[in-house]
Amino acid sequence: MPAEIVGLGIAVPPYVLTNADLEELVDTNDQWITERTGIKERRIAGRDDSTATLGKRAAEQALRVAGVDLDEVDLLLVATATPDYTLPSASCVLQLELGMTRGAAMDVIAGCSGFVYALATASQFVSSGAADTALVVGSETLSRICDYTDRGTCILFGDGAGAVVLRRGEQGIRAFSLGADGARSRLLMTPAGGSRFPANARTVAERRHYIVMEGREVFKGAVTAMAASSLEAIRRSGLEPDDIDLVVPHQANQRIIEATARRLKVPMSDVVMNIARYGNTSAASIPIAIAEAWEQGQIRPGQRLLLTAFGAGLAWGSLVTDWTLPPPAEPSPEEPTQSAMPIVRGLLDGSLWDGKDLLPPLPGAGAGAGPVPEAAL
Ligand code: UT7
Numbered sequence: 138m139p140a141e142i143v144g145l146g147i148a149v150p151p152y153v154l155t156n157a158d159l160e161e162l163v164d165t166n167d168q169w170i171t172e173r174t175g176i177k178e179r180r181i182a183g184r185d186d187s188t189a190t191l192g193k194r195a196a197e198q199a200l201r202v203a204g205v206d207l208d209e210v211d212l213l214l215v216a217t218a219t220p221d222y223t224l225p226s227a228s229c230v231l232q233l234e235l236g237m238t239r240g241a242a243m244d245v246i247a248g249c250s251g252f253v254y255a256l257a258t259a260s261q262f263v264s265s266g267a268a269d270t271a272l273v274v275g276s277e278t279l280s281r282i283c284d285y286t287d288r289g290t291c292i293l294f295g296d297g298a299g300a301v302v303l304r305r306g307e308q309g310i311r312a313f314s315l316g317a318d319g320a321r322s323r324l325l326m327t328p329a330g331g332s333r334f335p336a337n338a339r340t341v342a343e344r345r346h347y348i349v350m351e352g353r354e355v356f357k358g359a360v361t362a363m364a365a366s367s368l369e370a371i372r373r374s375g376l377e378p379d380d381i382d383l384v385v386p387h388q389a390n391q392r393i394i395e396a397t398a399r400r401l402k403v404p405m406s407d408v409v410m411n412i413a414r415y416g417n418t419s420a421a422s423i424p425i426a427i428a429e430a431w432e433q434g435q436i437r438p439g440q441r442l443l444l445t446a447f448g449a450g451l452a453w454g455s456l457v458t459d460w461t462l463p464p465p466a467e468p469s470p471e472e473p474t475q476s477a478m479p480i481v482r483g484l485l486d487g488s489l490w491d492g493k494d495l496l497p498p499l500p501g502a503g504a505g506a507g508p509v510p511e512a513a514l
Pocket of ligand 1: 165288292417448
């Protein structure tokens with residue numbers, strides 16, 4: 138039996154960074170950003186948010202929609218390029234935030250295609266019976282690795298999280314196609330902070346902990362790979378391109394999405410778009426787009442969806458699923474927003490972290506807390 142999406146959730150921070158704000162930070166303008174990317178604004182995580190805390194809110198909503206208890210989750214996968222720590226994994230920190238003390242937890246690192254990779258992986262656990270319930274979260278705090286002095290990248294990225302719950306069902310994920318080309322890894326990376334180039338005074342002084350990208354090359358690769366892997370996933374699903382009702386692409390650049398849609402011969406009216414409001418949220422972009430489109434009734438039972446993504450690695454993936462979940466009675470209310478500029482200025486000069494505790498919180502009394510029981514030593 139296939140794995141079926143039975144719940145989904147979304148979490149975006151309330152802090153909005155507009156194109157006009159970026160004009161104050163770097164040599165750019167609203168017209169350039171809008172015409173070249175389609176982005177008008179993006180969300181920026183507040184000081185107390187992280188990949189795990191945003192993921193927590195999205196995951197809790199997804200579990201609520203699914204009517205599934207936390208202790209029923211057998212497998213938690215977090216797709217992210219911005220884990221809270223190098224060690225432990227973002228998924229274990231998310232477990233801590235959720236209060237989840239059973240089940241397996243691991244991260245999937247595949248850049249912007251991370252959510253498709255994670256969904257494909259979880260679907261195999263669920264459809265094979267290795268897990269009954271999987272929680273798949275795409276969560277990012279890209280503002281933390283974004284250089285707000287580099288106009289080539291800082292205009293693109295935003296923060297947020299989306300989550301889905303998977304269980305076996307009559308209909309669901311039909312097929313996927315994943316690919317990668319490490320030979321082109323240099324086109325999009327954060328050069329320092331890993332084992333090749335660990336953090337030191339020089340890496341900080343040279344601003345090597347931020348995303349660097351050769352945008353034009355990545356752009357070309359994205360269109361080619363997203364179109365080809367989409368067609369392969371459709372073929373593997375036993376469908377024809379005409380059978381796809383709705384495409385949910387990774388929201389990297391409006392022009393990439395339009396070019397991919399042209400190659401797939403899909404009208405833009407059948408493509409989910411929210412890039413104008415969130416920018417590129419990497420592994421979070423597809424689950425955020427699905428959750429919003431579902432809440433707004435654009436995704437309905439009986440439809441066949443194609444998800445497709447491309448990003449750092451370079452890595453890409455596409456997945457075809459039947460949709461079964463009825464839309465909610467009413468969409469979630471819009472949360473009030475405020476300017477992200479004080480946060481971005483605090484990121485730039487480091488003052489955002491003044492007085493901040495660097496360690497994850499220890500859970501209070503209850504499951505998972507306290508010393509290891511003597512019997513276990
Ligand atoms: O999530 C998956 C991974 N990421 C992506 O898929 C992103 C893929 N790439 C892109 O979206 C685009 O390449 C960008 C939006 C990053 C750049 O757009 P582009 O049309 O490829 O521009 P470009 O890099 O070729 O630059 C064209 C010009 C350059 O000036 P010159 O050399 O022609 O004088 C840039 O310096 O635009 C200039 N430019 C800007 N001007 C104003 C670059 N960034 C900016 C900016 N504002 N923010």
